[in-house]
Amino acid sequence: MLVKKLWFRFFYSFPIQLLLLHFRKYQILLIFWAILFSTINGGFAKSFGGDALFLAPEYLGKVNFYSTTLIGIAAAVFVMSWNITTFILHSGRFKFLATTTQPFFRYCLNNSILPGIFILCLLWRGWQYQRWQELNTIPQILLLAEGFICGYLAIVFVSFFYFFNADKNIGKRLFKKFGGPRDFLRTVFSPNQERDENALPVNNYFSTPWRIRRARNVDHYNKHYLENIFKQHHFAAMITVGMALIFLVIMAYLMDYNAFRIPAGASVLIFFAFLIGIAGAYAYLLETWAIPVLILLIVSLNQMVKNQWIDNRNKAYGLNYRDKQERPEYSVQSLQLFFTAERSEADKKTTLQILENWKAKFPADTKPPLIIINTSGGGSRSATWTMNVLQRYDSLLHGELLRHTFLMTGASGGMLGATYFRELYLREQSGLLKGPRLYDSIYCGRISRDLLNSVFSSFAVNDFITPFRNFNIKKNYYAKDRGYAFEMQLNFNTDNALDKTIRDYREPELQAKIPMMVWCATINSDGRRLYISPQPVSYLCAPDYRYPTSGTRDVDAVDFLQFFSRQHAEELRVTSAIRMSATFPYVLPNVFLPSKPIVDVMDAGIRDNFGQETSLRFLYTFRDWINQNTSGILFLQIRDTRKNDISPIKQQKDLGDLIFEPLFSMQSHWMSMQDFDQDHLINYMEGYFPGKFKRLIFQYVPQQADKGAALSWHLTSREKQDIARALDNPANQQAFRQLQEALTH
Numbered sequence: 118m119l120v121k122k123l124w125f126r127f128f129y130s131f132p133i134q135l136l137l138l139h140f141r142k143y144q145i146l147l148i149f150w151a152i153l154f155s156t157i158n159g160g161f162a163k164s165f166g167g168d169a170l171f172l173a174p175e176y177l178g179k180v181n182f183y184s185t186t187l188i189g190i191a192a193a194v195f196v197m198s199w200n201i202t203t204f205i206l207h208s209g210r211f212k213f214l215a216t217t218t219q220p221f222f223r224y225c226l227n228n229s230i231l232p233g234i235f236i237l238c239l240l241w242r243g244w245q246y247q248r249w250q251e252l253n254t255i256p257q258i259l260l261l262a263e264g265f266i267c268g269y270l271a272i273v274f275v276s277f278f279y280f281f282n283a284d285k286n287i288g289k290r291l292f293k294k295f296g297g298p299r300d301f302l303r304t305v306f307s308p309n310q311e312r313d314e315n316a317l318p319v320n321n322y323f324s325t326p327w328r329i330r331r332a333r334n335v336d337h338y339n340k341h342y343l344e345n346i347f348k349q350h351h352f353a354a355m356i357t358v359g360m361a362l363i364f365l366v367i368m369a370y371l372m373d374y375n376a377f378r379i380p381a382g383a384s385v386l387i388f389f390a391f392l393i394g395i396a397g398a399y400a401y402l403l404e405t406w407a408i409p410v411l412i413l414l415i416v417s418l419n420q421m422v423k424n425q426w427i428d429n430r431n432k433a434y435g436l437n438y439r440d441k442q443e444r445p446e447y448s449v450q451s452l453q454l455f456f457t458a459e460r461s462e463a464d465k466k467t468t469l470q471i472l473e474n475w476k477a478k479f480p481a482d483t484k485p486p487l488i489i490i491n492t493s494g495g496g497s498r499s500a501t502w503t504m505n506v507l508q509r510y511d512s513l514l515h516g517e518l519l520r521h522t523f524l525m526t527g528a529s530g531g532m533l534g535a536t537y538f539r540e541l542y543l544r545e546q547s548g549l550l551k552g553p554r555l556y557d558s559i560y561c562g563r564i565s566r567d568l569l570n571s572v573f574s575s576f577a578v579n580d581f582i583t584p585f586r587n588f589n590i591k592k593n594y595y596a597k598d599r600g601y602a603f604e605m606q607l608n609f610n611t612d613n614a615l616d617k618t619i620r621d622y623r624e625p626e627l628q629a630k631i632p633m634m635v636w637c638a639t640i641n642s643d644g645r646r647l648y649i650s651p652q653p654v655s656y657l658c659a660p661d662y663r664y665p666t667s668g669t670r671d672v673d674a675v676d677f678l679q680f681f682s683r684q685h686a687e688e689l690r691v692t693s694a695i696r697m698s699a700t701f702p703y704v705l706p707n708v709f710l711p712s713k714p715i716v717d718v719m720d721a722g723i724r725d726n727f728g729q730e731t732s733l734r735f736l737y738t739f740r741d742w743i744n745q746n747t748s749g750i751l752f753l754q755i756r757d758t759r760k761n762d763i764s765p766i767k768q769q770k771d772l773g774d775l776i777f778e779p780l781f782s783m784q785s786h787w788m789s790m791q792d793f794d795q796d797h798l799i800n801y802m803e804g805y806f807p808g809k810f811k812r813l814i815f816q817y818v819p820q821q822a823d824k825g826a827a828l829s830w831h832l833t834s835r836e837k838q839d840i841a842r843a844l845d846n847p848a849n850q851q852a853f854r855q856l857q858e859a860l861t862h
Contacts, residue, residue, distance in 0.1 A: 130329075131227040131322035138207055139231070146202065146396065149195075149389045150231055157242050169831045171239065172246035174380030175567045180251065182264035184380050185243075189268025191383035191390075192239070196232040197276045198390035200225045222277055226323050240265065250833040368578050370586070372602065375609070381573035388577035430717075431600045431706035433697065435618060435688035436681065437593055438711045443683045447712040452672040455680065456658045464653040464676075469742060471652070474629035475523050476746055484748040486859055488522040489732045490632070492531025494699070494722035495757035498826040501565040501840050502757045502817045503534030509844050510815075510853055511542075512556040517860050521751070522632040524735060527728030528721035529699040531755060532636055533607075536695055537564050540614050543622075543631045565837050566610040568603060568830035572704065575602035580706075590690075600706045603830075604692040619678075619694060620687035623651040635731055637721035638697040641707060646674035647718050648731070649694045651687070653679055656738050657731060684711050704830070727754060729795045733802050740805045749809030751859055752799070757817045757826075760792060811859060813852045817843045 127133060139147060155161035157171050176184035204224050240262055247253045247261060324330040364387070371377035432438055445451070479485040492503045511518040519542050525535050541560060544550035553559050576599045579586060586597040595601065608616045625631045635657070636649040648654050659670040678686045697708050700719040707717040725731065736743065736750065743750065803810040819825030819839055826836035843849065 126320055129318055129320035132230055134318075135203075135207070135228050136230050138210070139203065143203075143206055146199070146393060149199075149393060150235065153235065153386075153389070154238065157239055163827070168242070168246065169250075169827075169829070169833060170380070170382035170385065170569065170573060172243045173251055173831075173833060174382045175570050176378075176380050177375055178566060180247075180261070182260055185261045185264035186268035187379050187383045188386070189265035189270075190272050191268075191379075191386035192236065192265070193269040193272030193276075195386040195390040195393075196235075197225075197272065198394045199232065200228055202393045202396065203228065219277075223322065223324065225277075226326065236269070246833075250835045252834050252838075366582060370583070372575065372578065372597075373605070378571060378574060381570040381577075384574040384577040388581065391582075430596070430709045431598055432595050433708050433710065434595055434601075434604065434690040434693045435590060435593070436686065436711060437684045439593065440683075441711075441713075444711050444713045445680055445683070447714060447716055449672075452675065453670060456655050456670065456672050456676065458670065460653075460679070461656040461659070461670075464655045465738065467653055468633075468656070468739070471627055471629055471633065472523070472739065472742055472746070474627070478520065478629060484746060486521055486749050486751050487743060487747045488518065488751045488753060489736065490522055490525045490527075490535065490753045490755065491728040491732050492525070492527030492535050493728070493754075493756040493758065494527070494529025494531055494720065494726045496530045496699075496701070496828050497565055497568060497830050497832050498817070498828060498836070498840065499530035499757035500534035500537075501561060501826075501832060501837065502843070503531045503755050504538055504561050504564045505841055505844055506755050506815050507535070507538045508556050508561065510856065513853070514857065514860060518856075519632065521860060523629075524635070524732060525632045526635040526637065526731045527755075528637060528726050529701070531728070531757070532634075532698050532721075533695050534564055535755075536615060536634065536636075536691065537611055539631050539634060540617075543625055544614075546630055561837075561841070563611050565832050565840075567832075568606050568610070570831070571602040571606035572599045572830060575599040590688075598706055600696060600708070603696055603705060604690065607692050607695070615691045615695070617691045618687065619649065619651045619689050619691060621651075621691075623687070626651055636694040636698045637725065637728065637731060638700070638708075638718040639721055639723040640675065641717045641719050644724060645672075646721075646724055646731070647677055647697070647710075648674055649677045649689065649697065651678070655679060657734050661734070661738050681710065681712075725795075726791055727756060727795060729754065730798065733795075733798050736802060737805065744806060744809070747809075749811065749859075750806055751856060752810065752812040753856070754812070754814045754816075756814065759816055759818055760814060811855070813856055815849050815852055816846075818846050818848070819843070 152161055153171075156167045159168050161167055171188065173180050174184045174188045176187055200221075204221060243262065243265070244258055247258045248255075253261075321329050321331050368377060368379070368384075368387075445455070475487075476485070490507075493499055495502075507518070519539075525539065526532075527535065537560070541550060541555050545555045575597075579602065580598050584596070584598070587594045588597055588601065589595070622631070622634070626633050633652060634650065635654060638647040638649070639645075640647055648657055653676060655676045658674040658676055659672045677689075680686075693708070696705060697718050698721045699705065700707055702719065707719050709715050709717045721728070732752070799812060817826070817840060820842060824835075824839070826832055826840055832840075
């Protein structure tokens with residue numbers, strides 16, 4: 118009997134009934150908790166560094182007491198929004214709350230199971246992450262935890278102070294509404310009230326964290342009086358939702374200032390808090406009309422986007438989108454008419470002149486080896502690896518690596534690292550490099566700085582809350598979205614080294630002071646490549662061979678500089694060229710181009726993640742000159758993944774594998790299939806340069822296979838160290854010795 122009684126008291130306690138109610142009603146609100154729990158435990162968005170947003174939050178470029186304090190504040194805002202929303206939706210089922218002092222406080226106290234587990238889990242995972250990923254000491258970790266707890270408690274105290282004052286005002290208003298003392302008591306204690314079918318039985322509840330009380334029977338209370346108490350509290354609660362919206366709008370307008378770029382994890386938590394509050398207020402106010410109104414809102418929003426009444430599409434910064442009559446036609450026929458054989462021949466002559474200028478850097482009676490550098494995509498991991506490789510080996514070769522390099526191309530993060538190193542190399546050649554020398558580790562530190570923070574912060578604030586905000590370059594206006602935040606943060610990280618237009622590189626490339634560079638992107642509508650270069654490169658836009666029965670060229674790419682010349686293509690920002698090459702789906706917005714019809718572009722890795730196809734076409738085009746004027750080709754591939762690697766194969770498959778594996782099988786092996794295809798092409802290419810073609814691969818191989826750097830725009834301290842140590846991998850050392858031998862003979 119005692120066990121049964123204890124079980125009865127436990128099951129019908131307020132915390133347990135509340136927890137069960139969350140799973141029975143409005144389960145959509147639990148999605149936010151599921152996402153957060155999965156993220157911090159390395160499930161959701163793990164490969165993109167999602168856990169780092171919460172476990173290693175950065176503020177002003179540092180993970181410290183202040184950054185975790187902001188995460189604590191945001192976590193408290195989210196928890197309070199959860200409490201407020203569920204209080205609005207569920208408090209009517211627990212009428213006894215209306216008879217207690219501070220009913221909202223009592224509700225929050227008994228609704229602490231999910232928030233409590235989340236906070237403990239976050240602190241524990243934060244401890245593990247900081248200890249083993251960020252390599253912090255125990256005192257440092259305790260200081261970070263202290264910051265989180267202080268931020269969390271500060272918001273909790275402020276919130277309860279607000280609601281305690283609201284409780285007092287509500288009591289005074291209700292006393293006046295129901296008349297004097299006699300009328301008030303006569304109205305409140307009105308027997309024979311009809312029973313509320315939605316009410317849930319509660320036996321006991323926590324009145325304080327250390328005291329349990331029996332729930333009061335409220336059958337003798339006036340039903341309308343109880344409802345009035347809850348309505349007054351609901352109104353006070355919805356005011357806080359409005360305050361959250363105002364805060365997000367203010368943050369959107371202040372994001373251009375570093376001090377107001379709060380950690381991305383904090384932005385996500387505040388955004389979730391806002392969504393929960395909106396969902397709760399929406400369901401509470403509309404009740405049975407909620408679903409029909411939601412359908413109407415979706416249809417209306419779709420029409421506004423379709424008719425471009427709301428147009429927050431991302432644009433390439435520097436391009437002119439205003440003159441719609443001047444836009445080039447994008448169709449198969451117009452591309453064939455534009456990228457003619459005559460145009461290709463004229464562009465070849467320009468590049469041949471650059472080749473001659475490149476050769477002139479070496480003694481007249483020698484034939485120097487020509488280096489082609491291909492970099493792979495892979496976010497900050499690839500950018501940092503590329504920077505490490507170029508710095509280390511150019512240093513050991515006393516500057517000969519970049520001196521012999523004629524072309525650099527690739528995809529995504531690899532092109533970010535290559536672009537930054539080339540800019541530093543140009544500054545050193547011109548005597549404009551201020552501060553540390555070219556090979557100083559500070560530059561690897563800068564390129565490996567966090568970019569994910571600003572992207573997710575903008576995604577949570579700008580893209581959803583204030584999509585109408587924009588900025589201008591000259592007379593052209595562009596949306597202030599996560600693409601803008603990415604470029605702004607990239608310029609900040611690199612000390613504005615890349616705050617240039619592609620036109621600024623035209624002359625240095627013509628004079629062969631620096632290697633030519635071709636940024637690539639993929640046109641989403643048909644899979645064609647988009648080639649972005651300061652030089653005209655239309656010879657890359659179609660195979661160089663001719664069909665004997667056809668005079669037309671199979672155009673499979675677009676030369677950005679020439680096709681969009683009327684839109685001032687040469688004014689494209691370098692950071693936009695990098696971003697167009699690195700537009701991973703959803704993380705960064707697709708860039709729309711001013712053609713007729715409009716087309717959008719995304720990550721170069723969809724078509725060629727290694728940049729090798731572009732290089733091979735270039736080599737084939739200039740094969741005669743290269744054979745006559747060089748001692749051979751050093752074909753360098755800098756990649757952030759192991760070549761010819763086999764992922765662990767499941768010996769036992771569950772139901773999920775049987776359902777989803779056929780859908781995502783090709784996607785999971787996309788890079789491997791590109792490798793096999795390109796190896797096939799490279800074997801053919803060697804035939805055009807007999808005895809003169811040498812391929813060298815520098816690949817990032819983590820010291821522990823299961824602890825490699827994440828494919829993300831955020832790297833931990835351990836991951837940065839792991840990437841740098843990969844230079845000492847035996848295979849990379851052997852490839853360097855081959856490179857050194859080829860350049861010294």
